Amino acid sequence: MQAFGTTIFAEMSALAISTNSVNLGQGFPDTDGPPELLAAAARAIYDGHNQYPPGPGIPALRHAIATHQQRHYALDYSPDTEVLVTAGATEAIAASILALAGPGDDVVLFEPYYDSYAACIALAGARRRTVTLERDGDGWGFDPDALRQAVTRRTKAILVNTPHNPTGKVFSPRELAVIAQVAGEHDLTVISDEVYEHLTFDGRLHQPIATLPGMRERTVTISSAGKTFSVTGWKIGWVCAPPPLLAAVRTVKQFLTYVNGAPFQPAVAQALSAGAAYYGGIATQLQRQRDLLCDGLASLGYDVVSPQATYFATVDVHADAVEFCRELPRRAGVVAIPSSVFYDSSAGDSFVRFAFCKRPNVIDEALRRLKEAHP
Ligand code: PMP
Ligand code: GLN
Numbered sequence: 001m002q003a004f005g006t007t008i009f010a011e012m013s014a015l016a017i018s019t020n021s022v023n024l025g026q027g028f029p030d031t032d033g034p035p036e037l038l039a040a041a042a043r044a045i046y047d048g049h050n051q052y053p054p055g056p057g058i059p060a061l062r063h064a065i066a067t068h069q070q071r072h073y074a075l076d077y078s079p080d081t082e083v084l085v086t087a088g089a090t091e092a093i094a095a096s097i098l099a100l101a102g103p104g105d106d107v108v109l110f111e112p113y114y115d116s117y118a119a120c121i122a123l124a125g126a127r128r129r130t131v132t133l134e135r136d137g138d139g140w141g142f143d144p145d146a147l148r149q150a151v152t153r154r155t156k157a158i159l160v161n162t163p164h165n166p167t168g169k170v171f172s173p174r175e176l177a178v179i180a181q182v183a184g185e186h187d188l189t190v191i192s193d194e195v196y197e198h199l200t201f202d203g204r205l206h207q208p209i210a211t212l213p214g215m216r217e218r219t220v221t222i223s224s225a226g227k228t229f230s231v232t233g234w235k236i237g238w239v240c241a242p243p244p245l246l247a248a249v250r251t252v253k254q255f256l257t258y259v260n261g262a263p264f265q266p267a268v269a270q271a272l273s274a275g276a277a278y279y280g281g282i283a284t285q286l287q288r289q290r291d292l293l294c295d296g297l298a299s300l301g302y303d304v305v306s307p308q309a310t311y312f313a314t315v316d317v318h319a320d321a322v323e324f325c326r327e328l329p330r331r332a333g334v335v336a337i338p339s340s341v342f343y344d345s346s347a348g349d350s351f352v353r354f355a356f357c358k359r360p361n362v363i364d365e366a367l368r369r370l371k372e373a374h375p
Contacts, residue, residue: 168307
């Protein structure tokens with residue numbers, strides 16, 4: 001693991017503090033989740049939910065997750081054999097990769113990729129094969145042939161992340177169908193990271209790849225409460241998968257954290273039953289923040305790719321992204337993340353990611369600083 005060093009998020013958040021910069025780097029909201037959710041967790045502590053919860057998660061939360069999948073996507077999962085609670089999506093990803101791939105195996109993923117994917121593939125002793133998401137019109141796309149070529153006899157799984165960090169892309173039904181077809185032809189498992197499932201904009205809807213014909217049986221679907229309820233520090237995530245896949249992931253998960261977050265589990269169980277007004281509200285609020293940041297950056301002359309979802313916008317700085325991000329705190333008092341670190345190839349060398357999951361006055365302040373520093 002020596003090659004992995006410190007995560008870019010830790011490095012950049014530390015730089016934001018030491019330079020007193022506005023932190024548009026690490027993706028965490030600067031406001032807390034709904035007050036009822038916070039109160040439910042506080043109550044759970046005083047009600048004595050403070051010892052190890054059951055290994056797969058408390059029944060109320062597993063039921064709430066199954067109900068959520070049914071209600072939003074018409075996907076049926078048994079709370080007892082097909083749902084697992086994890087320490088954030090991060091542990092779900094780690095346990096899934098460690099369960100499904102080992103030395104001599106390949107895992108296919110799209111670059112740019114969330115940093116823990118590469119680290120977990122390395123922990124598993126497997127090899128990653130990347131397919132590049134290219135800038136395409138207003139958004140991002142991939143070449144289906146590049147995906148086909150990335151699959152070898154050694155491939156065990158395809159890792160998909162939609163809505164996608166860092167590009168903010170929502171994979172289209174056609175793109176999901178291509179991935180499903182390749183997975184079917186080569187008998188691969190799909191690991192689908194859907195943590196931004198509710199943070200979609202402009203009326204777009206997230207579609208889990210498990211809803212495609214034949215895919216439920218070969219998909220490990222992952223999500224988490226962190227983004228949906230603005231509680232990224234709670235680390236309550238989950239996996240939905242058919243029994244043999246779920247059992248494999250659970251076997252690994254037992255030896256990573258065993259369990260976590262006893263008082264947060266009942267609170268999240270309650271929150272998941274939120275009505276359409278809550279889910280729509282969080283997306284609308286973020287969409288406004290997206291527009292504030294993207295319009296502001298564009299008016300300063302930046303080459304912005306406005307996202308369809310998530311917390312993040314991409315700017316092509318037409319220069320080395322790592323150097324740009326290392327200098328930006330001192331030059332402007334703003335921190336961003338070089339997306340180039342999420343690539344194996346050089347395709348992302350000039351891309352920088354700005355987070356807009358921040359209060360409007362914080363985004364305004366970042367824009368004001370960028371304007372002042374503009375050469
Ligand atoms: N997957 C993606 C794509 C993410 O952006 C993140 C973090 N924000 C995670 C997984 C990790 O989620 P969690 O905080 O629930 O572990
Ligand atoms: N997922 C968050 C991001 O992409 C950061 C999480 C982390 O720090 N590992 O910015």
